[in-house]
Amino acid sequence: MTDTQDTSLAGRLAARFGDTLAIRVERNETIAEVRPADLIAVATALRDEAPFRFGQLIDLCGIDYLGYGQSEWETNTAGGEGFSRGVEGEAMGRFAWANRPRAGHDPRRFAAVMQLLSIEHNHRLRLRVFCEDDTLPVMPSVTGIWAGSNWFEREAFDLYGILFEGHPDLRRILTDYGFVGHPFRKDFPLIGNVEVRYDAEQKRVVYEPVSIEPRVLVPRTIRDDADLLQAQAEAADDWRRN
Amino acid sequence: MAQEIRNYTMNFGPQHPAAHGVLRLVLEMDGETIVRADPHVGLLHRGTEKLAESKPFNQSIGYMDRLDYVSMMCNEHAYVRAIENLMGIEAPERAQYIRTMFDEITRILNHLMWIGSNALDLGAMAVFLYAFREREELMDCYEAVSGARMHATYYRPGGVYRDLPAQMPQYRESPWHKGKDLKRLNSWREGSMLDFLDAFTADFPSKVDEYEELLTNNRIWKQRTVGIGVVSPELAQQWGMTGAMLRGSGVAWDLRKKQPYAKYAEMDFDIPLGVNGDCYDRYLVRVEEMRQSNRIIQQCVKWLRANPGPVMLKNFKVAPPSRVEMKDDMEALIHHFKLFTEGYGVPAGETYAAVEAPKGEFGCYLVSDGANKPFRVHLRAPGFAHLSSIDTVVKGHMLADVVAMIGTYDLVFGEVDR
Numbered sequence: 001m002t003d004t005q006d007t008s009l010a011g012r013l014a015a016r017f018g019d020t021l022a023i024r025v026e027r028n029e030t031i032a033e034v035r036p037a038d039l040i041a042v043a044t045a046l047r048d049e050a051p052f053r054f055g056q057l058i059d060l061c062g063i064d065y066l067g068y069g070q071s072e073w074e075t076n077t078a079g080g081e082g083f084s085r086g087v088e089g090e091a092m093g094r095f096a097w098a099n100r101p102r103a104g105h106d107p108r109r110f111a112a113v114m115q116l117l118s119i120e121h122n123h124r125l126r127l128r129v130f131c132e133d134d135t136l137p138v139m140p141s142v143t144g145i146w147a148g149s150n151w152f153e154r155e156a157f158d159l160y161g162i163l164f165e166g167h168p169d170l171r172r173i174l175t176d177y178g179f180v181g182h183p184f185r186k187d188f189p190l191i192g193n194v195e196v197r198y199d200a201e202q203k204r205v206v207y208e209p210v211s212i213e214p215r216v217l218v219p220r221t222i223r224d225d226a227d228l229l230q231a232q233a234e235a236a237d238d239w240r241r242n
Numbered sequence: 243m244a245q246e247i248r249n250y251t252m253n254f255g256p257q258h259p260a261a262h263g264v265l266r267l268v269l270e271m272d273g274e275t276i277v278r279a280d281p282h283v284g285l286l287h288r289g290t291e292k293l294a295e296s297k298p299f300n301q302s303i304g305y306m307d308r309l310d311y312v313s314m315m316c317n318e319h320a321y322v323r324a325i326e327n328l329m330g331i332e333a334p335e336r337a338q339y340i341r342t343m344f345d346e347i348t349r350i351l352n353h354l355m356w357i358g359s360n361a362l363d364l365g366a367m368a369v370f371l372y373a374f375r376e377r378e379e380l381m382d383c384y385e386a387v388s389g390a391r392m393h394a395t396y397y398r399p400g401g402v403y404r405d406l407p408a409q410m411p412q413y414r415e416s417p418w419h420k421g422k423d424l425k426r427l428n429s430w431r432e433g434s435m436l437d438f439l440d441a442f443t444a445d446f447p448s449k450v451d452e453y454e455e456l457l458t459n460n461r462i463w464k465q466r467t468v469g470i471g472v473v474s475p476e477l478a479q480q481w482g483m484t485g486a487m488l489r490g491s492g493v494a495w496d497l498r499k500k501q502p503y504a505k506y507a508e509m510d511f512d513i514p515l516g517v518n519g520d521c522y523d524r525y526l527v528r529v530e531e532m533r534q535s536n537r538i539i540q541q542c543v544k545w546l547r548a549n550p551g552p553v554m555l556k557n558f559k560v561a562p563p564s565r566v567e568m569k570d571d572m573e574a575l576i577h578h579f580k581l582f583t584e585g586y587g588v589p590a591g592e593t594y595a596a597v598e599a600p601k602g603e604f605g606c607y608l609v610s611d612g613a614n615k616p617f618r619v620h621l622r623a624p625g626f627a628h629l630s631s632i633d634t635v636v637k638g639h640m641l642a643d644v645v646a647m648i649g650t651y652d653l654v655f656g657e658v659d660r
Contacts, residue, residue, distance in 0.1 A: 026591055027327060055479040058596075058627075059605055061620035069590070069611045115594050115607065115622065119479065119495050126594060148482030151630035174284035174659060183289065190296050218298055222612045223587050 054116035057146035062160035109134035159184035263655035286659040298585025307393035310657035323595035324608040337401035343542035352600035360649035401554035467521035481631035485602025491519035497598035623657035
């Protein structure tokens with residue numbers, strides 16, 4: 001080993017995996033992205049090889065990137081229509097099941113994100129895997145590497161419909177028995193699609209279409225210029241003095 | 243004559259007092275021995291993470307209380323830290339000490355609940371009554387500081403909602419509090435909250451002795467816990483166990499020591515470790531943690547008494563201006579209006595913030611696209627990871643041991659189901 005070698009976790013990962021991993025460091029957190037085809041080999045190496053030793057899978061969760069960066073509040077133009085000019089966009093609070101938006105074919109919509117922890121080295125790594133097809137998101141299961149991913153993968157399957165190949169028991173976990181759809185997808189309405197009540201005549205619980213209306217109290221707003229710049233400027237001179 | 247014997251399947255819960263809420267456990271049994279345990283969770287699923295995506299950042303702090311509803315402020319801490327990470331802000335020092343102190347108060351609250359209910363599950367009624375006596379005192383701290391006994395919404399990005407009260411509220415005479423009892427209760431509550439905590443922490447170790455007197459050398463307690471539910475260090479890591487489940491197996495891992503946050507780096511405390519990894523060791527670990535938490539609270543009280551100061555950032559992008567300022571400052575009024583209608587935007591990016599909650603590592607994975615609402619919030623609940631291992635751990639145990647195991651997992655379904 002030479003002195004010039006990068007001994008940070010990111011450096012060691014880059015040296016070992018090369019192009020297989022896309023690595024970046026954000027706020028002292030190391031984030032790596034891997035293709036589904038390479039996942040098993042990379043994960044096994046991360047668990048077993050001495051410089052990494054990620055013995056624990058702390059967390060695994062799905063993400064749906066549909067509508068990322070979409071703002072609902074358009075204030076570039078002034079107008080007489082008041083608040084209604086904000087009613088744009090396709091946030092999940094704005095539609096019911098029948099008129100949910102049909103997603104375009106964005107091939108990088110679904111991802112699973114793992115938080116790995118090495119107790120031995122006291123470091124963490126975030127591993128992200130994008131599914132290649134957004135109509136049928138599939139990726140290999142890591143249950144053979146970290147047994148504890150079993151339920152986390154079931155959760156990601158239940159909520160996002162990501163299929164984990166090789167999972168021993170991929171059933172729904174959090175939603176109701178007989179639930180239809182994957183509720184955490186961005187095109188699944190916030191109000192849901194069915195509601196239950198007890199029917200006194202039939203003497204059983206019945207499922208019916210939801211009767212509530214979708215509504216949003218606060219629109220999604222992205223103000224990427226003024227607010228944040230000002231906040232950062234204030235951070236520089238004000239906040240540290242506290 | 244050959245007789246055919248078949249396994250049978252049994253439903254444990256969801257309406258079972260030892261199921262700690264709404265766990266439906268489908269057990270396949272051979273006589274009284276467990277062949278397979280299949281927990282059905284999700285009966286308390288409320289879609290917290292999805293709800294959080296539809297609200298400005300600050301409005302979801304209250305949901306965090308409702309996840310693990312016996313360690314409320316620790317959940318808030320993880321969420322608030324994630325937001326602070328993304329915004330690149332840090333709470334004032336006094337707020338950090340208050341957070342540290344309330345995290346430890348929460349730990350004691352949680353462990354008291356756990357020791358009471360676990361003992362109750364295994365047939366010891368009295369411990370529950372003793373534990374709730376002290377829980378009540380600490381609940382009063384929650385109430386004094388936030389107005390709510392459980393769902394405090396006390397931690398905010400940039401600090402805590404308000405400073406500690408200068409006067410601890412006193413009990414009034416009622417059919418439940420009267421005479422000598424009332425006098426004893428109020429004698430601790432004459433001064434500020436810090437005075438109250440002084441009195442409490444001076445007294446609490448003797449109360450822990452009382453619980454130990456009831457359990458530690460109790461023959462029945464030991465028969466029910468020693469050698470039951472043994473978790474090896476390898477198994478614990480394989481299943482993503484954290485907190486007392488990991489330390490009970492002898493792995494020295496505690497985020498408060500290894501990846502310190504708030505003011506834990508300045509605190510003097512010890513991490514208890516188990517040896518055998520059975521239910522009894524985890525019991526001992528948690529009891530010792532209560533004593534250590536008590537020490538941390540004492541250190542925080544001492545510091546907080548000596549160092550007054552702000553408990554919230556003065557940045558009006560995240561923290562509301564005071565009422566007084568709003569009365570005569572136009573800018574302050576605008577900030578207030580913007581903050582409570584639209585909220586604040588959080589820079590695009592992602593972060594994972596974890597705290598050592600009483601049950602284990604409680605983490606918040608937060609993705610922001612720059613909007614005033616989170617793009618994705620994922621809450622890593624320790625109980626979820628722990629419960630997933632139940633099939634591996636209880637296989638071959640007796641039915642009664644399943645109850646001991648559920649107790650030692652310290653499950654709360656608010657966080658498992660989210």
